[in-house]
Amino acid sequence: VLKGYRTLIATPxxxxxxxxxxxxxxxxxxxxxxxxxxxxFKPGVVQWLDRAFVAGSVPRAELLWQGPLRGFPYEQGGGRxxxxxxxxxxxxDYADNWPRLESTTGTVxxxxxxxxxxxxxxxxxxxxxxxxxxxxxxxIRDAELDVAAADQLQLGQILDFIRQTPVAGLLGPTLETVTxxxxxxxxxxxxxPIASPKDYRLAGTFDLDG
Numbered sequence: 001v002l003k004g005y006r007t008l009i010a011t012p013x014x015x016x017x018x019x020x021x022x023x024x025x026x027x028x029x030x031x032x033x034x035x036x037x038x039x040x041f042k043p044g045v046v047q048w049l050d051r052a053f054v055a056g057s058v059p060r061a062e063l064l065w066q067g068p069l070r071g072f073p074y075e076q077g078g079g080r081x082x083x084x085x086x087x088x089x090x091x092x093d094y095a096d097n098w099p100r101l102e103s104t105t106g107t108v109x110x111x112x113x114x115x116x117x118x119x120x121x122x123x124x125x126x127x128x129x130x131x132x133x134x135x136x137x138x139x140i141r142d143a144e145l146d147v148a149a150a151d152q153l154q155l156g157q158i159l160d161f162i163r164q165t166p167v168a169g170l171l172g173p174t175l176e177t178v179t180x181x182x183x184x185x186x187x188x189x190x191x192x193p194i195a196s197p198k199d200y201r202l203a204g205t206f207d208l209d210g
Contacts, residue, residue, distance in 0.1 A: 016069040022062070029056035029090050036083055036110070037065060040072050045143050048094075048194045056090025056104065075113045075140065083110045090122075094145060095197040099125035099164045106134075113139045125161040127153065136194070143194040150187040155180035158206070167202060184208055 026032035030053045038046050065072075067079015074081055085108055092101040104122030108115065117134035132149035159178055162168060168175055185207040192200040 018065050018067060018069055018072070020063060020065040024058075024061050024063070026058040026061070029053045029058050029087060032058040032061060032085060035061070035063065037072070037081075041139055042143070044195050045139050048143075052092050052094050054091040054093050054100070057088045058085045059088050061085035073112050073140070075138075081110075081112050084108070095192055095200075097166050098192075098197075099161070110139070113141075115139055125164045127157050127161055145190075145192045145194060147190040147192075148188070150185075152183055153186050155182050155184050155208075158184060158186060165202075166198070166200070182208065 022035075024032070024035055026035070030050070033049055033053060038049070062082075062084050064080060064082045067074055067081070071078045072081060073079075087104060087106050087108060090101070090104040090106075092104055094101070102123045104120065106117045106120035106122075108117045115136040120132045120134060121128075121130045123129070129149055129151065131151075132147060135146045136143055137146065138144075156179070159175070159180065162171070163175060185205075187205040189203045190200065191202075
């Protein structure tokens with residue numbers, strides 16, 4: 001369901017000017033991407049967005065696009081482009097060989113060339129999460145997914161999560177023999193290039209409580 005107004009102004013002596021303000025809801029999160037003007041983003045980024053949004057719904061979304069068509073999406077200014085949509089019960093598949101985000105809720109914001117997701121809750125690799133910071137600083141230049149999260153987990157949960165990631169291949173069979181228990185204050189910072197996920201960078205801090 002799409003509500004709002006759309007205006008396309010073209011003059012013989014000047015550029016095409018776009019003025020769109022719209023609100024919509026979508027029963028399918030993947031289908032909601034069809035409402036977004038992604039034609040100026042690189043094909044690899046568009047394919048990543050198509051692949052990332054596997055399931056879920058969008059109970060609320062807003063789109064604002066004002067400016068000359070030529071300058072879209074206005075990385076250097078000169079126009080306004082902002083899309084904001086709320087996800088409910090979503091499944092996100094952001095990279096091969098990494099556990100999906102499931103039962104996810106949050107608000108995704110695309111502001112010119114930057115994507116952020118706030119108020120995030122869900123489950124990843126069997127671990128509930130809340131408040132993770134998710135961001136792609138620039139969708140058109142060297143797009144990279146940045147995820148930062150901090151929480152108190154059980155050591156067994158952390159080991160199970162690592163076994164579901166490419167890190168397990170680096171650690172080898174030894175990881176399967178490692179066991180442990182007890183609470184751990186954990187901080188994770190994942191940086192994953194969208195065009196080359198195998199070149200990920202993962203940093204973590206682990207403070208054994210008690």
